[in-house]
Amino acid sequence: MAGTLRDLAQKDLAPKSDAGSRRADRLRRQRRRATLEAFSAPALAFALLAIWQICVPLFNVSEFVLPTPIDILSRVVTDYRLLLTHAWITGAEVVVGFLCAAVVGILVALAVFYSRMVERAVYPLLIAVQTIPKVALAPLVVLYLGYDWGPKLFLSFLISFFPIVVATVVGLKGLDKGYANLVRSMGASEAQVFLKVRLPAALPSIFGSFKVALSLAVIGAVLGEYVAAERGLGYLQLQANANFDVTLNFAAVFVIALLGVALYSIILFVEKVVGDKQGARS
Amino acid sequence: MNAPVSSFEAVERVGQRSGNGIAVKIDHVQKIFETRDGHEVIALEGADLAVSAGEFVAVVGPSGCGKSTLLSMIAGIENPTSGRILVDNHLLSGPNPRTSVVFQNDYLLPWRNIINNVLLPLEIKRLDTRLYRERAEALLTQVGLAGFGGRFPSELSGGMRQRVAICRAVIQEPGLLLMDEPFGALDALTREQMIMDLQNLWLRLKNTVVFITHGIDEAVFLADRVIVMSPRPGRIDMQLDIDLPRPRKWNEIHSNPGFTEAVAKVRGRFEEQGVLKAG
Ligand SMILES: Nc1ncnc2c1ncn2[C@@H]1O[C@H](COP(=O)(O)OP(=O)(O)OP(=O)(O)O)[C@@H](O)[C@H]1O
Ligand SMILES: [Mg+2]
Numbered sequence: 001m002a003g004t005l006r007d008l009a010q011k012d013l014a015p016k017s018d019a020g021s022r023r024a025d026r027l028r029r030q031r032r033r034a035t036l037e038a039f040s041a042p043a044l045a046f047a048l049l050a051i052w053q054i055c056v057p058l059f060n061v062s063e064f065v066l067p068t069p070i071d072i073l074s075r076v077v078t079d080y081r082l083l084l085t086h087a088w089i090t091g092a093e094v095v096v097g098f099l100c101a102a103v104v105g106i107l108v109a110l111a112v113f114y115s116r117m118v119e120r121a122v123y124p125l126l127i128a129v130q131t132i133p134k135v136a137l138a139p140l141v142v143l144y145l146g147y148d149w150g151p152k153l154f155l156s157f158l159i160s161f162f163p164i165v166v167a168t169v170v171g172l173k174g175l176d177k178g179y180a181n182l183v184r185s186m187g188a189s190e191a192q193v194f195l196k197v198r199l200p201a202a203l204p205s206i207f208g209s210f211k212v213a214l215s216l217a218v219i220g221a222v223l224g225e226y227v228a229a230e231r232g233l234g235y236l237q238l239q240a241n242a243n244f245d246v247t248l249n250f251a252a253v254f255v256i257a258l259l260g261v262a263l264y265s266i267i268l269f270v271e272k273v274v275g276d277k278q279g280a281r282s
Numbered sequence: 283m284n285a286p287v288s289s290f291e292a293v294e295r296v297g298q299r300s301g302n303g304i305a306v307k308i309d310h311v312q313k314i315f316e317t318r319d320g321h322e323v324i325a326l327e328g329a330d331l332a333v334s335a336g337e338f339v340a341v342v343g344p345s346g347c348g349k350s351t352l353l354s355m356i357a358g359i360e361n362p363t364s365g366r367i368l369v370d371n372h373l374l375s376g377p378n379p380r381t382s383v384v385f386q387n388d389y390l391l392p393w394r395n396i397i398n399n400v401l402l403p404l405e406i407k408r409l410d411t412r413l414y415r416e417r418a419e420a421l422l423t424q425v426g427l428a429g430f431g432g433r434f435p436s437e438l439s440g441g442m443r444q445r446v447a448i449c450r451a452v453i454q455e456p457g458l459l460l461m462d463e464p465f466g467a468l469d470a471l472t473r474e475q476m477i478m479d480l481q482n483l484w485l486r487l488k489n490t491v492v493f494i495t496h497g498i499d500e501a502v503f504l505a506d507r508v509i510v511m512s513p514r515p516g517r518i519d520m521q522l523d524i525d526l527p528r529p530r531k532w533n534e535i536h537s538n539p540g541f542t543e544a545v546a547k548v549r550g551r552f553e554e555q556g557v558l559k560a561g
Contacts, residue, residue, distance in 0.1 A: 178389050185357045185383040186406040187376075196406065200393050278393045 067247040075251045082236070083255050089232040091259055093149065093221035097156025098214055098263075104157075105164030105213075106206070112165070113172045123169070130162040135223060142228040151228060156220030160213035167209030171202030200278055207271045214267060218260045233259075303490030304370040304380055304457035306333040306356060311365035313351050324515035325351040328365070331509065331518055335457075338484055338491045340501035342548060343511030343519075344557040349494045352516070353462050356492060357383045369458060379407070382456035386463040388447040390435040396422065397431035400450045407454075414453060421449040425479060441472035448476075452483065459484075461493045465500065474532055477503060481529060502544045503530055510551050520551050 049069045055061075056068045063071060076083060108126075111118045134155065141151040179197045188196065225234025233252045240248035313326040326348035333339050343349050354360040355367055358377035367374040369381065382403070390399045400418040401411040419431060425445040435443055444464060451459060465473045477500055484491055484504075495501050501508045502524055510520040526540050535541045552558040 176387075176389075178385060178387055179391070181354070181359050182383070182385065182389045183402070183406060184359050185377050185381070186403040187379055188406045192406055196402070197391065200391070275393075 064244060064246060067250055071247050072250045072254055075247045076254055079248065079251065083233075083251060086231060086233045086236045086252070087255050087259060090218075090221055090225065090234065090256070091263075093152040093224070093232065094156055094214075094217045094259065094263065097153045097220060098160055098210075098217040100153070100157045101161040101164055101213055101217065102210065105161050105209075106168055109165045109168030109172065112169050126162065126165060130166075134159045134220070138223055138227045141224070147228045147230070152221045152224030152232070155224040156217040159220035159223075160217040163209045163212045163216065164206070167205045167212075168202060171205030172198055174205070175201045203271075203274065203278075207267065207274075210267050210271075211264060214263055215260055218256065218263075222256060302457070302488055303336040304378075305335045305368075306331075306458065306490065306492065307368040307371075308332070308352075308356070309366045309368070311352070311355065311362045311367060313348065313355065313360070314363045315351075326355075327515035327517050329516065329518055333490055333492060335490055336488050338493065338504060338506045339509060340493045340495060340505035340507070341509045341511060342495060342498060342501050343516060344513045344552070344555065345496075346514050347511045348514065348516030349511060350462055353383070353460050353492065353494055356458075357381060357460050378458065380454075380457035382451035382454065382459055384444075384447055384451045384459070384461040384464045386466050388435075388440075388443040390443055390446055390450075392435050395432050395434050396427070396438070396446055399435065399446060400431075400453055402450060403454060418449065418453055421453060422446070425449060441468050441476070444468060445476065445479075448480070448483075452487070455487055455489070457489050459487075459489055459491045461491065463494055463496060466496060473500075478532055480504065485529060498545050498548045499536075502541060502548065503532065503535055508544070508548060510548055513555055513557060519555070520548075522547055 053068045053070060056066055067075075108122070112123050113119075137158070138151070138155060141154055145151045145154055175198060179201070180193050183193050183197055221232070222234040225232040226238065229235040233256050237249050237252045240246070240252065308329055308331040311326060311329045312324070315323040315325055317323055329348075329352060331339075341349055341352070351360065355362050356369065356374075358369075358374050358381070369378045372378075390396075391402065394402070397415065397418055400421065401414060404411050404414050419428075422428060422430060425448065427442060427445060427449075430438065430442070430446075435446070438446070444467070448464065451461075465476050468476065481504060491504075493501070493504060505524055508522045508524060509518055510522070511517065512519040522544060524540075524544055526535070526538065549558060
């Protein structure tokens, strides 16, 4: 009896002996396609940079108006000390602002999820506040928080906070009630329901929002530096502008982008570690 | 037609058998839901039912008559509006640790592999899951899923997933197994196989089973007693004892007069209710 059932189950998986070469063929084709796909984005970027590099001398554009990618890169190398000291400041602002947004955002989302009262009272307000362009608040923030870390942290926090709250709430609410009922029927406490089911189910949307929030946190920090700062890559850009140093300005933009990519990779890495741990949990 | 003995030996070696099932008593249980727009829906009206330890009871009834509601209340995940439920002679105030539920959906957690899905109830009860691995693997082997432990639910077919859900429900050898249309979404062939497997499993465990189904034939085939419910608001309308010898065989039972008679009785009741049109 169970024997027949087993046969039924395993028939789906039995390797077809004559299909060996066909499978190898398909694998080869898949690999070629994957390589092509992996290289398509860098190739496009490289092509665009090359066009830039060629066009600047071709149209006789002065270096003071538009430097070439090579100019910018060599400036990054020669002035790496200067850029690094400022990048360090901006990076710290982004990280602290983002982490605050992540912690507070998830806590607020939990409150919204678990308390109908909070949901009714706070959530509509949050959505309304979200429609205010945070950029418009920057001068006010300076007025109240001064010229030091305050406005940068606050702006990068504020701007990255909302997507995290909304995505976490949506992620938590998206779970089929049956899953919660299932683990409850096994005697799970609400804390266990959360840890075993709700949180893991919401993680993809939480990490998705982290990725969005991180790039927003960079914007917030640099914005804060534009408005009021004595340090940071945004400040460096303003300085470069004042000195008509377009190359340094571009170099700062390059480092800001690099910073964003580096932090983004960290999130990807954490996401992968968490995912692997979940899959292998015993 | 017997299940492979070897895997059961493994099961018995690892943990001690939970022995006989536990009894359920339902006294004047009523459930009223309040809908979002303030209406009241009577899902169940004054249900009375006693299931003795080790009995296999099948519940059939028209859609929406409150079968699932009744089951969630016995499972301790919903409270009755009035009346009382006794499981193992104790007034129910939450899920009983010796009760397991199989829902219509398998509800396997997609981020856990199969073996860790089967071990989930033990993890919830904070037991050392390593001690149960062997048993989990034996159970999977028994339902034809040997070697699938490391796979993920998305890699399995619907029937395979439902079999995993059943393994998860019986890993602790529950005294009371509650099943809510567990084979509803399966193709006829897989369903037949699972019905036979369930009978074998129950013959081994001798636990109490409350089995909800839309299939009259499957109810009569499996059960010691078939409960027919009335349309909403649900009430227990008819009870029918099924005295057919076990183990019953699916391919032979259809020519058994006792079986066909019981099926006809249940159908007749549905026709009287107006749920089924005669002819
Ligand atoms: N949470 C709820 N809120 C409001 N009404 C509900 C709720 N759950 C169930 N009901 C109502 O209670 C009645 C019984 O539902 P139940 O799911 O128990 O039916 P059922 O007999 O299991 O039906 P089916 O055979 O289709 O699964 C239905 O009319 C349904 O609309
Ligand atoms: Mg139902």
